[in-house]
Amino acid sequence: MMNRRHFISYLAGTVGALWFLNSCKNKATVSYKTSWLSDNGAFGHMIRDPHFPQPSSEIRIPVLIAGGGVSGLSAARELVKNNRNDFLMLELNHITGGNAISGQNEISAFPWAAHYLPFPNNSNTELLNFLKEENIITSFDTQGLPVYNETYICHEPAERLYLHHKWQDGLVPEYALDTNDKKDIDRFFRDMDNYRRMKGSDGKYVFEIPLAAASTDDFTELDSKTMTVYLHEKGYKSPYLHWYVDYCCRDDYGSPAHMTSAFAGIHYFASRRGQSASAERNSVLTWPEGNHFLVKKMEKYVAGKVMHNQLVYSITKKGNGIVCEAYHVVNKTTTRFICDQLLFCLPYNTAKYILEPSICKVPETPPVHNWPWAVANIRLKAFEQERGQPLSWDNVIYSENALGYINNCHQLIRQHDPYYNFTFYKNILGATATEARRKAREMTKEQLVSDILQELQLAHPRITESIEEIVVKVWGHGMVSPYPSYLSRVKPTLIKSIDDRIYFAHTDLSGISIFEEAFYQGRNAAEMLLKQKSDSVV
């Protein structure tokens, strides 16, 4: 008998073959440009075997921020708000933002990775303050609930799922499910609601964002098993529920449910309690350029202080000072920086290569595993509406590997414009995160585009006829994986620094890669730095 998973792959195969025949038939009409997003990603690996020219210049600065992602920018904001303007930021890319950057063509802006921020929890006052400062929250009502700027709340229709050849409203499978499936799905959401309300003996929520604000009670048992094991233990049998939970793990963590901790899996559903005076609880904030919008709001704190194209490759101590060397990947020159304190806002895996081991002992963490992602920005000259729920902001395809795409024109007020920009998100999976990264490295542009189109054509068999351009980017180290036991073991690391001079901030140290965690990481590290009075060497 054909089980559900086999049925899906059978379906995928059939549609794929039909598309192939179809595309052969239409070959003359199909012509679109494909390219990679050009960036500095490849330079990152040079830190493993550094052979850089001797420094040709020296800069002395009290505080240095290494890394200009959301964590680094949030740290800079905290420094400036505390009247500390005596810092510089070093960033490898030619723009700041890390994996919350965007692109633009004549149709609209589009994200290269992070694309939305759910309404933050009302206890996350620092983040709410930032949103208020930037007019993303316009006011607070008499009960203190935020009123969000309507332009940024995801418009309806927000989400749809392609299931059984038809688009349904929302992402939880509903269409043509039998009673047992529905019972399982209802029970699961009741279960998650109980977790959402659960507090530890310290009165704090067990599932909280940022994770550092959660109860410190011991939940290692839940964190030690996978989400798939958890579902089986609880007797959930519905293949639709299993698919949905797996999709959520792949979408938020890059890793499938059978490689994601049950604590992290539940966290996805149980950690959000953000309420607003102006919209439903589960709404999200989004912009055509995704979270780059938020990055641009933080850039004012580093105006005139960022040095781009700088690959930080060595950090060591000298007397009471810190010496950091960086290679300018365009000019091919090296600069030596001498500072009193340093905020290390780089991916944590780079610490073992960059920090001089005999002098700066890297605080130990469990191994950081990063899952790769591929993102394709697809420009269309037309889009045909199909059966069922109309084109939405998030459009997900029910299949084993596909995630789906975002319509970047969704928030724009346009009339009768036939052009669209879709951002397609693809997990690159493997038996381990390392194997998946190797696969991602070896994939040619043609293979990647072909895989993406096959996934897209499950729902839109004729879409290639409307495509004008596809630009792809691989995020080799896309997201930290909350694999079983990682969250319980990484927690104590958050408070460590090296001799109160080097502080760490990156979502790798949260274990969950989302804007809120990066914002917290940077702010927390900068707060620790600000508390420390150190003798100056600069």
Ligand SMILES: Cc1cc2nc3c(=O)[nH]c(=O)nc-3n(C[C@H](O)[C@H](O)[C@H](O)COP(=O)(O)OP(=O)(O)OC[C@H]3O[C@@H](n4cnc5c(N)ncnc54)[C@H](O)[C@@H]3O)c2cc1C
């Ligand atoms: C495909 C994808 C989709 C995502 N979607 C969402 C979403 O919708 N919503 C959400 O909240 N989150 C999303 N995320 C996660 C979110 O983008 C991240 O959690 C957050 O931006 C991480 O910020 P960070 O500063 O901790 O790290 P990073 O973004 O990794 O920042 C580190 C910075 O350091 C720089 N750097 C690295 N090495 C060096 C070096 N040696 N020298 C100098 N600079 C260096 C990098 O260029 C980078 O700018 C997504 C991530 C991916 C990959």
